[in-house]
Amino acid sequence: DAKTTQPNSMESNEEEPVHLPCNHSTISGTDYIHWYRQLPSQGPEYVIHGLTSNVNNRMASLAIAEDRKSSTLILHRATLRDAAVYYCILRDGSQGNLIFGKGTKLSVKP
Amino acid sequence: KAGVTQTPRYLIKTRGQQVTLSCSPISGHRSVSWYQQTPGQGLQFLFEYFSETQRNKGNFPGRFSGRQFSNSRSEMNVSTLELGDSALYLCASSLQLRDRSTDTQYFGPGTRLTVL
Numbered sequence: 001d002a003k004t005t006q007p008n009s010m011e012s013n014e015e016e017p018v019h020l021p022c023n024h025s026t027i028s029g030t031d032y033i034h035w036y037r038q039l040p041s042q043g044p045e046y047v048i049h050g051l052t053s054n055v056n057n058r059m060a061s062l063a064i065a066e067d068r069k070s071s072t073l074i075l076h077r078a079t080l081r082d083a084a085v086y087y088c089i090l091r092d093g094s095q096g097n098l099i100f101g102k103g104t105k106l107s108v109k110p
Numbered sequence: 111k112a113g114v115t116q117t118p119r120y121l122i123k124t125r126g127q128q129v130t131l132s133c134s135p136i137s138g139h140r141s142v143s144w145y146q147q148t149p150g151q152g153l154q155f156l157f158e159y160f161s162e163t164q165r166n167k168g169n170f171p172g173r174f175s176g177r178q179f180s181n182s183r184s185e186m187n188v189s190t191l192e193l194g195d196s197a198l199y200l201c202a203s204s205l206q207l208r209d210r211s212t213d214t215q216y217f218g219p220g221t222r223l224t225v226l
Binding site (some may be wrong): 021028031032041042043044046049085091092093094095096097098099100101102103 | 210
């Protein structure tokens with residue numbers, strides 16, 4: 001299974017942008033990059049996914065490096081509610097389950 | 111649309127007992143997956159069901175089992191409980207798109223199982 005590497009923790013100030021990095025140097029050409037987050041005392045929730053091009057949705061943006069060996073999840077204006085563990089996950093078409101690493105714990109300071 | 115629901119939310123059992131957890135997926139979702147989350151091991155995949163058939167299984171002992179009903183609702187069972195089975199058990203449902211690499215999983219709030 002292709003693996004991802006994320007920092008254990010990051011801190012941000014409220015209303016400032018946050019860039020959460022993920023390295024996936026062994027990514028294959030058909031792997032999609034997914035991000036999920038888990039708020040305290042809740043199940044994980046889907047954030048965004050992409051293959052090659054940068055992606056935007058109402059929650060976040062995903063910037064994917066040209067060689068696809070790394071990606072960055074961008075929260076444009078962090079709020080206290082964005083404090084969570086963020087997981088970067090690679091998915092190919094052969095598996096239905098998600099393989100979670102340890103993720104990045106994001107703290108947001110008021 | 112209602113989200114994924116799990117019952118019960120909290121459960122306390124003693125070693126040696128068995129437990130059954132229930133999951134109701136989002137309406138229209140045919141795939142249900144189960145995960146175990148512990149502080150030490152993080153989130154680990156247990157099994158996945160689609161159309162009442164187990165499609166995939168994680169690396170857990172046979173004490174962990176599951177099933178899916180014709181209405182896509184799913185249950186998981188843990189027999190002969192051990193202290194190490196204390197965990198948050200999460201259920202996720204998905205549409206099961208043909209291209210599974212883009213399939214989004216929607217998680218329930220989990221069942222917190224404590225084994226004494």
